[in-house]
Amino acid sequence: MDAPAILRGVGLTKIYGNLVALRDADFSLRPGEVRALIGSNGAGKSTLIKVFTGAIAPTLGRVEIDGVAAPLGDPSEMIRRGIACIYQHSNLAPAMSVLDNIFLGRQPTRRFGFVDSARQRREARALLERHRIAIDLDATVGNLPTVKQKEVEILKALALDARVILMDEPTAWLAASEVAKLHDTIRMLKTRAVGIVYISHVLDEIFAVCDTMTIMRDGRVIAESAVADIDRPRVVHLMVGEKLARESAEAAHEKRHPRGTGExxxxxxxxxxxxxxxxxxxxxxxxxxxxxxxxxxxxxxxxxxxxxxxxxxxxxxxxxxxxxxxxxxxxxxxxxxxxxxxxxxxxxxxxxxxxxxxxxxxxxxxxxxxxxxxxxxxxxxxxxxxxxxxxxxxxxxxxxxxxxxxxxxxxxxxxxxxxxxxxxxxxxxxxxxxxxxxxxxxxxxxxxxxxxxxxxxxxxxxxxxxxxxxxxxxxxxxxxxxxxxxxxxxxxxxxxxxxxxxxx
Amino acid sequence: MSTINGTRSPQIAQRVAANALPLAMAAIVVVFAIAQPAFLTPDNLIGIVRQVALIGIMATCMTFVIMTGGVDLSVGPVLAIAGLVSFYCLQADLPLAVVILAGLAVGVLIGTFNGLVIAFLQLPPIIVTLATLSIVRGSALILGGPEQHLIRNEPAYSFIGAGSLFGLPFSIYIFALVAAVMIFVQRRTPLGLLVTAIGDNERAAHLSGHRTRITKTLVYAISGFGAALAGIIQSSQVHTALATYGPFGTELDVIAAVVLGGTSIMGGNGSVARTLLGVFFLGIVNNGMNILNVPIDIQLIAKGAIIVIALAIAARRS
Incomplete structure (x- = not known):
């Protein structure tokens, strides 16, 4: 695990008007590492992710990929350098086929700019096979269940040869068995030295699939730890602070009222x-x-x-x-x-x-x-x-x-x-x-x-x-x-x- | 420090953009007033209001439609057919109240038809009202034929569009009343809030228990009402009913006024009061160019360009 960082953020700060969304945040991810990024809403996770995808430029600080400073606020350049992101809400074109979505915006072309659809299909098939994902390439994305749409998004990232995949609540719309399947996919990606940033509010998932975690609160990185070295109460405590942590622990012991009043x-x-x-x-x-x-x-x-x-x-x-x-x-x-x-x-x-x-x-x-x-x-x-x-x-x-x-x-x-x-x-x-x-x-x-x-x-x-x-x-x-x-x-x-x- | 200083100028820019329309209006008024002092005479200013009354009534009445994310392209022919219906009622020697109610009823019925089809069959408003535009124009031609129908010796009816009260044209009072009622409904009644809610998120409004389809039908009926009222005023003003009144382009002027006022064509936030600003903006531009003897072809091009520029500035706001 001592490989040099594939993705690094140093002293990242983002200020919107009077609001400091991100405050001097340091972040580092190695190849094959699955790092959880956790914190309450508004803690600055999304802002950090947006800096990495190039959607926004930080006010201060720098981003390094493989030790080389990356241009800031340039989404297409970040994609080219192997940073992909899967968002909580679908980013697919619902009226188009799975195949077209996987290659959207960068279809392999022949001379004169015609889409080389045979090659596109060949590459997509190879991709499905390599990752053992079963999906109908000709299905219209909008007609697929949410679970399958998520797979299409992952395929899209994989087709880019992404070296870092940022996953923003990838399981928010998935059921338990699909979550397990996604985790299998993540473990497979690990073996291929892809670095993964995993944002989730579900601690179960983080303890199941992540190696390390970065905890944020109020725009700052407040703790980093290996998952093996920390327990849940400590994580919750760090995330929400003293008071809420105590309340939620108490609530767990509440009495249940099956059939309530009987009416x-x-x-x-x-x-x-x-x-x-x-x-x-x-x-x-x-x-x-x-x-x-x-x-x-x-x-x-x-x-x-x-x-x-x-x-x-x-x-x-x-x-x-x-x-x-x-x-x-x-x-x-x-x-x-x-x-x-x-x-x-x-x-x-x-x-x-x-x-x-x-x-x-x-x-x-x-x-x-x-x-x-x-x-x-x-x-x-x-x-x-x-x-x-x-x-x-x-x-x-x-x-x-x-x-x-x-x-x-x-x-x-x-x-x-x-x-x-x-x-x-x-x-x-x-x-x-x-x-x-x-x-x-x-x-x-x-x-x-x-x-x-x-x-x-x-x-x-x-x-x-x-x-x-x-x-x-x-x-x-x-x-x-x-x-x-x-x-x-x-x-x-x-x-x-x-x-x-x-x-x- | 640089960041703190840096935040000030965008705020000023935003404030300017938010008030772009009033500022642009003021600028244009100054330009016209310098170029032609006659522009600022009371007579000319009253003339502007009178000229915009028809478009103004239709635009304030269509604002709700656009706030719900729809559009009503059928206002031109509705204007014509309402004038014709009133003319025939006058010919039948019906009492004035019946004449006016009949004219208005035609507009409300056509609007209700639009609304029912759009809301209950869930068809796109632009197509439905385009079809209605065609149907109503055809019906008006059957009803009125190609000839002009002169409205003579009907002093009471003629007063609506051509009379004046306390030194101001009567049509201005009607315009003011309609605008006041629509502003009141938008700002002070549950209906106004519901219209905004439907434009923002129709499904959420439905799931909150609102009868969204009935409300949508109602807003098209209001738009039809506005067009019919404009038709009555116009036929009274020019003492004529004609099947081709409200020619192609009428609906575009109305929509342009609403959109210039800042109501999003995608629905949601909008304001009847700001629609009035849009109406007067267009009215001043038209009047000023007329006074300066700008040829009509150049006027059309200038008007289009001004609309695009105004919208581009407004779009920067968000």
Whole structure:
């Protein structure tokens, strides 16, 4: 491991106006090393990554590749020198084929600039074979499941002969078994002396696949360590600081309330949507958190959307508070006391250009007007209270939501329902791409809602999360809700086995 | 230290860019006033407002459409057909209120049709309203034929576009009222907030329980209303109804005014008040060039260039 650094950042500082996003950060990566880059949202990880990809030029400091100073703020030059990046959100052209995406912008050409499609296909096949990845080269990327899209992105980097791959939350949208597969790919890359920077909020993954870690907070590198020399409490402690670390440790010992107060709020019997999910039955009680987990593609999201009235079901019955419900639209579901936090906060959840106050009021506009007049002052007042009770940072309601960190955006998204004091709250992957601190706060909010008597239904792929917050755990496999456990009487191994279905 | 000094000038530049339109307007007014003192006379200034009233009414009423990420290309023929319908109602000796309501109703109906197709069939607004443009123009030609229909001896109707009250043309009051109502709706009502929300993220608005399709239908109905109102005022002003009024290019002037005002053609943030600025900007440019006897061909080129420059400056803001 004493090889010289393949990628080095020295004294990197980035200043935006009055904000110091990165403060004198040193960073170094050797060939074949997998280095975790961790820290809360806003700690400066993204800024550091952007400096390495050339997306931004640092205010001060230098970047060296193989000991040679690299030009700063020049993305194409960084790619040429072997630095590739896989972003959390897809960077692919959805309407084009897998093959075209792999070679996008640098297709092998013949004379006169015609694309040499035969060669392109040959090279892609060789690439698939070398890395044992099975994917249809002619499939349209937009039609592929998220998991496969991630593979296409990795292939794209591999096709570049990348020597350093920066992975920004590569597993944010992956299910457990796919994460393992990605980790296999990473181990294979290691053997080929590719250096990897691995950004993730999931400590499990970091301890599973990384060799070393760099921990950041407030724009500084505050610790570096070999993964073998550090334990989780210490990592969390370094990341979030004293207070939050203690709270999340306490929360882990909370009492569970399977079936809550015993009052059934939502009851599904043999709920079926042809070709999507089949005979799903469950009871959701007031005062409990029911988590449904499963692989991506097990149709959990589709189930939630149907419960909320976005889609219709074709068989079975759904009852809310003992009354039969068949919502034609979310409007009906909301009137019945249901709130829904969708998975993709950017595409489906938030009005990014609008203010925090407006976003927080979005589900309760009916309460903020007198006659025709919108009562902006009351809206601001309600938002001020929500911001305080959700501890959203910075506590400034007039700030556009797009300027908030992921964790705070997620709090806004959850918070907009709390004004309604929903009887049933449905959340789809409530902490994807959210840092440890904000995660703990979102769990605290959900527990508080549960104590208030709300019935909470959560879909999550993150088993750490499921075991942290669930009172009961449902497992969904290929469109069927195969089993619901009391969280106290089941073990992680059992759930993992069930998630995989009969095949595992 | 250098970084701290370095942050100041971008802030000033940004502030300039954010107010580019008012500044450009002031600059142009100064240039015109120096070149031709007649530009600043009260009569000419009132004339500008009167000239922009039609485009202004349509633009303020179309701002919501554009804020939702849509566009309404059908306003020109709607203007024409509303004038014709009012003319025939006048001929039938219907009471003035019925005449006006009938003209407005045609616009609202066409707008509602646009909105229903766009919102419920989820077809692209640019294509739907382009088709409507064709359908309505054809219908207007069937209804009115190629000839001019003179509106004579209808003093009450003629007052709408040609009368004056307290020394100002009556059409200016209508324009002011429409603008005030639209500004109020945008800033002070839940509908205004919802329109912004739909433009920003329609799916999120839907998932927050809002009936987004009905709202979208409504904004096209409002745009149709504006076009019909403009049609009534115009037919009254020139005492004529004609199937080819609101010629090709009318919709472009209206859209240009909205976009110059800073409403994003992609939807989201927008402002009716700023649309008014866009309307007056175009009006002043037109009027000034007329006063300076700039030939019409040069005027068209200059107008296009000014629109692009203004938008480029505005784009630097973000």
């Amino acid at each position: 059934i709020r939502m009851s599904a019997r043999d709920l079926t949507k042809r070709g999507v999910f089949t005979e799903v039955s469950f009871d959701l009680h007031a005062g409990e958190i029911l988590c449904i987990t499963g692989l991506i593609g097990s149709k959990r999201t589709e189930l939630l959307r149907t419960l909320f009235g976005c889609d219709r079901f074709d068989g079975g019955t759904l009852q809310i508070d003992g009354r039969t419900a068949a919502f034609a639209s979310p409007t009906g579901a909301i009137a019945a006391g249901v709130g829904f936090v969708p998975e993709d906060r950017h595409r489906e959840g938030l009005m990014l250009d609008m203010t925090m106050t407006e976003n927080l009021a979005m589900a309760t506009l009916d309460r903020f007007h007198r006659g025709l007049m919108l009562q902006r002052r009351r809206m601001s007042e309600a938002a001020r209270q929500a911001i305080a009770s959700l501890s959203i940072q910075p506590p400034d309601g007039s700030r556009p939501v797009k300027l908030l960190s992921g964790g705070n955006q997620q709090k806004v998204l959850v918070g907009k329902w709390l004004n309604r004091a929903p009887r049933i709250l449905i959340l789809d992957e409530p902490t994807v791409g959210v840092d440890v601190g904000a995660k703990a706060e979102i769990y605290r909010i959900l527990r508080r809602e549960r104590e208030r008597g709300a019935a909470i239904l959560v879909v999550s792929s993150d088993l750490e999360e499921v075991f942290t917050i669930a009172d009961r755990i449902g497992v969904m496999v290929a469109g069927r809700l195969v089993r619901i456990h009391d969280a106290d009487d089941c073990r992680l191994q059992d759930i993992v086995r069930e998630i995989g279905g009969a095949a595992a």
